[in-house]
Amino acid sequence: MGVNIKPLSDRVVVEPLPAETQxxxxxxxxxxAQEKQQKGKVAAVGNGKKDHEMTVKVxxxxxxGKYSGTExxxxxxxxxxxxxxxxxxxx
Numbered sequence: 001m002g003v004n005i006k007p008l009s010d011r012v013v014v015e016p017l018p019a020e021t022q023x024x025x026x027x028x029x030x031x032x033a034q035e036k037q038q039k040g041k042v043a044a045v046g047n048g049k050k051d052h053e054m055t056v057k058v059x060x061x062x063x064x065g066k067y068s069g070t071e072x073x074x075x076x077x078x079x080x081x082x083x084x085x086x087x088x089x090x091x
Contacts, residue, residue, distance in 0.1 A: 060090050
């Protein structure tokens with residue numbers, strides 16, 4: 001998972017996991033009806049702040065808010081960069 005980017009402070013780079021394309025019962029979900037993914041893998045972590053140590057580490061699978069982070073494209077892949085506070089849980 002080597003990403004050529006080093007986030008500053010308490011920021012985290014997350015690679016969103018692919019969206020669900022099929023329901024549990026086997027129905028296929030069209031692209032127009034798919035919701036934005038809210039689960040991803042941590043690709044890079046900043047050093048944290050003076051009074052705040054980072055909780056997440058590279059490789060963790062995390063849940064984040066629907067509108068969290070800023071989208072960026074790096075080496076042909078899509079990523080989100082967000083503050084650690086925007087991460088809701090480690091799965």
